[in-house]
Amino acid sequence: MDIKKIVLRGVIFMTFVCTLWGLVSLGIKDSAYYKVPQLNCDCPPGFKLNENNECIAQNLYMAYTTENDHGVGGLKTALPKVRDGFSPQQIDLGRYLFFDPALSKDGTISCATCHDPEKGFSDGLAASVGMNGYQLTRSAPSLWNVAYLKLFFWDGRAKSLEEQMKGPLFSKEEMNNTPDNLLNTLNNIDNYKVLFEEAFPNRNNNTITLEEIYTAITAFESSLISLNSRYDQYAHGYHKALNEKEIEGLNVFRSFVARCAECHTPPLFTNQQIAVLGVPEPDGKPLDPGAEIPYNDKTMRGGFKVPSLRNIEKTAPYMHAGNFNTLRETVQFYTDGRGHAVPENEELRIHWHIWEPELSDDELDRLVDFLKTLTDETFMPEVPTELPSGLSNTNHNS
Known part of the structure; x- marks a missing residue:
């Protein structure tokens, strides 16, 4: 027989044997596991893996030493302390959990339902929608x-x-789950049992715990870093990153007249405080007491957390109740006078920065131009096409 034919038959035979062995091997473990890839061993962009298998945040702001505790500060100001040190596997497991509606009681709502990456990790609604259409x-x-x-x-x-x-996990109006039901659900999904073992290799048993669930989701959410906008490039010394109108807007933003930067302090663009603004409620709804309730403090009535302005262009409508559909309407609110929108018969202690700057239409337009330079979705995570639970992740609000 021709030697070439013998070799060819040998190759075909070995290929057949390897394929057969691979199919047999798949049957050794639960075949459902192989629908989901192995967890990522690399850190997401913006993080560096250390010798302890921990993802440590890396960005140019770490080169600066001045912490902006008071005032508006300069462009080269350090960021606050970051949550990092999670393993790549924990971050990737959290990514699956974040998009998986198996975390809700009836398998219809995921974290991504209200925090859609295509909408700035918000949902584009004035008021989010929870379980069974509850507004x-x-x-x-x-x-x-x-x-x-x-x-x-x-x-x-x-x-x-x-x-x-x-x-949201255990609110009846939102995901409507309970700790016991959540644990029972995930511990009965073989894919998740394998992935949790991979993400938490030093655990004492193979039972998924609540702490592991919280850690994994926290790990993923902590990886959502946006620090490379055109503003950031300008702040780091590349002055051509902004055009003339945008620089004018930055100057208005940081000016003593507008005082935007007093509360929306760079580089995070929030001072992480509660502020009472007197924002009107839509459609004649009663005043939302805001921070008064959890802090049991009458002076905080109508107070809300100062949000970061990062990617603000992507997260309309604006304010806690989605009062304003555009950035232009939103900046107009701040120049219309201190407390002008406070409901009748309400006495709110309006934040002292909210006064009457009397900004011109041109200045307001320049502010909007600048706010759009804060957009950066360079490190957008990959949305999983298949989930460990087998459920669909196309369940975002619309």
Whole structure:
């Protein structure tokens, strides 16, 4: 027989054997696991892997030493302390959990339902929608740069991402789950049992715990970093990153007259405080007491957390109740006079920075031009096409 034919038959035979062995091997483990890829061993962009398998944040702001505790500061100002040190596997597991509606009681709502990456990790609604179409009272805040935040929810009632996520997970109006049901659901999904073992290799048993769930979701949310906008490039010394009108807007933003930067302090563009602005409620709804309730403080009635302006162009409508559809309407509110929108028979202690700057139409337009330079979605995470639960992740609000 021709030697070439013998070799060819040998190659075909070995290929057949390897393929057969691969199919047999797949049958050794639960085949459902192989629908989901192995967890990523590399850190997301903006992080560097250290010798302890931890993802450590890396950005140009780390070169600056001045912390902006008071006033508007300069362009080269350091960021607050960041939440990092999670493993790549924990971050990737959190990514799956974030998009998986299996975290809700009936498998219809995921974290991404109200925090859609295509809408600035908000949902484009004045008031978010929860379980069975229940309309909530506030809009969904963006999740970009939450790794640097100290307060969560519009009323600032949570002090960590772990504490925050318990709200929507176990609220009857939102995801309507319970701790026991959540654990039972995930522990009965073989894919997740394998992935949790991979993300938490030093655990004592193979049972998924609530702490592991919170850690994984926190790890993913902490990886949502947006610090490379055209403003950032300008702040780091590349002055051609902004055009003339945008620089004019930056100057108005940081001016003593407008005082935008007093509350929306660069580089995070929030001072992480509660402010009473006297924002009107839409459609004649009663005044939202805001931070008065969790802090049990009458002086904080109508007060809400100062949000970051990062990617603000992507997260309309604006304010806690989605009062304004455009950035132009929003900046107009601040120049119309101190307390002009406070409901009748209400005495609110309006934040002292909210006064009457009397900005011109041109100055307001320049402010909007500048705010759009804060857009940066360079490190947008990949939305999983398949989920460990087998459910669909196309369940965003519209």
